[in-house]
Amino acid sequence: MSVTSAASREADITTADGGVTAPAGFRSAGVHAGIKKAAGALDLAVIAADADASAAGIFTTNLAQAAPVIVSREHLQRSGGRARAIVVNSGCANACTGEAGLDDARRMASETASAIGCAAEQVLVSSTGVIGVNLPMSRVEKGIHAAVAELARGRGSETARAIMTTDPFPKEHAVTVRTARGAFVVGGTAKGSGMIEPNMATMLAFLTTDAVVPPQLLHRALVESARDTFNAITVDGECSTNDCVMALASGASGVQIDDAGYAGLLAGLRAVSEPLAIGIVRGGEGATKLVEITVLDAVDDDDARRVARTIANSPLVKTAVHGADPNWGRIIAAAGRSGGRFDVARASVRVGGVLLFERGRPHDEASDQAGRHLQGRDIRIEMDLGTGSRGRARIWTCDLSAEYVRINGEYRT
């Protein structure tokens, strides 16, 4: 694909085999607990560290936070950022489920803790699936014990499949980061927006590393890497009740990360997060095209992000991309209502590298060439705001198809 990774240029990073169990010190499993209706479908996963790991999490900013989000936040706070395991189910989001839902999320943690042999607050909990339905707890509990019994290295792909709702494909990735202090590994898995069952509560990602990282530093790196990866994607501008990204650091590589080693850790987290995030967009509901939107020469990065996000979420831009229409007017109109500061007379728009609008003037003769680019699957839109400052941002989105409407409108819950 045409999207190049900024991360890979910043450190000596090479792709490694596997996902969450690629780093030393982790085992995982994915089992069929019977939460999903389909016979034998994997729907419960446990990712466990062999010993206490540093842990960090970032969570949905939606006010309607699902029970597992509330419980995971609590546990991270009480444990001071130390964890032994993450337990995840798909098929039921345990969101908008009131006090009973909170009890269920707490029981998922305590059952996992007793099976592994740790304190309940050392287990993080995550759920994805339908909103407003309670978990079938006896099945969930049996599934947890089955998963813990099966924990092993090399089970990353089952784990990746067990967290899927109706994602079209599993998403996992791992890299080796070579630094002056030695090499460490970062692995991860993610799930995105479902494809058939509506009402999904949506994006989850779990990252692991065998670097030795204090919890605070892990949190800082997770937030910073998510800004340009998981927080730089949008399918339909919706922010779910269950979104979370969690990271565990086992320390098993013995490679110490402090302020001096921070850049390497950040580059490793980015190198795993970026393809996972792009995978979520590619597997977005109804998506037929991946669209990379780059905004340059903004007053600052925040302004650039505001403009890029508004273009990325514009239904008129997304339908134009779907129809392979090089409609620069919609891109400028979206940028203009974004709140980002710029002067149209100094702005330029490129589609697939083809200049369509330059400092206030259309280049309609280039329209056919841009149209041909838009017929592909990997679309690049670039807007230069021409402010003379160097703010920039990159966002990934997908096109808006009639299939999105069909998936979300024509099926009944």
Next chain:
Amino acid sequence: MSVTSAASREADITTADGGVTAPAGFRSAGVHAGIKKAAGALDLAVIAADADASAAGIFTTNLAQAAPVIVSREHLQRSGGRARAIVVNSGCANACTGEAGLDDARRMASETASAIGCAAEQVLVSSTGVIGVNLPMSRVEKGIHAAVAELARGRGSETARAIMTTDPFPKEHAVTVRTARGAFVVGGTAKGSGMIEPNMATMLAFLTTDAVVPPQLLHRALVESARDTFNAITVDGECSTNDCVMALASGASGVQIDDAGYAGLLAGLRAVSEPLAIGIVRGGEGATKLVEITVLDAVDDDDARRVARTIANSPLVKTAVHGADPNWGRIIAAAGRSGGRFDVARASVRVGGVLLFERGRPHDEASDQAGRHLQGRDIRIEMDLGTGSRGRARIWTCDLSAEYVRINGEYRT
């Protein structure tokens, strides 16, 4: 339709015949200038006051402001809010057209002024249609002279049709407002989002009254009435380069409006603006249903508006409405990411008056009843945030259909 007008309860207001020429002191015309391709299609309108009128305008907040928006702002400022006419064309938005576009907009004003016999700054200009294309000025000029020659009362419906792009129906309305000081009339016309040709630059509305109103008071009333009418609608969350609402007050009724008479003027403007605004939503691209979203018991009106607007623009809510799916989880999830302050455990959601979620608990048994309401054409969604405060807002939107994607994606510009 089930939406009741708040305005009609606040004053003695009755519907009157006609549109912009219903108030005394106005004439109008709509002609075929040849800007649109279709043979004989009306595409140029002039609304003229018999003598100097008070004038006010509110304009798009998009940074990419079309040439006619820039010129109309300038003219309102220079004239101190006095105008003789509004000239409008459809078929070409004169947006993103650089210096040449500004010259064209100025020429539209000066030609209209010379035909009528007033100063150029006493003419307001408005355009709607395709972005990025220059006006065919010789046709526009001929059209202006033809329209001015035909100015008459009772030509409101031609005027309403001449400002349409591909709106499915013309929109005009008028009311008589009876006050202790006497009766005056308010009339208006509006156009909304096109249905076939993409890239429309979109919402225009023109209001007239024969009340005697100083320009500052007219501006204040226009802003206040637009807040709950034209600014309370959304089709797809897009804000165009050409959006504007303009008002002229001829004073021909002799009814003086000052601070004491302000409420009557405001009620009259609202009573005309609300059905025009609702007409824009009903005629929205691909719309099959009108959706009224009411948010109650918010911390304040701004918070209520934020929540209502996020629900109204949520593609997941809009597709669920399209599919007649009583999906309260999507409504709560949209509210939760809106920035409005509330506690889900105190919030309630009603669809068609049917309680689906009450203070944190689902009422799934009511789902079928709400589903039947959603199969109609007039949909009501109500969310009570349960904060104990009295902030409220009402927003109108439409459903998101595959037809929207087809209109905006599958046609080429």
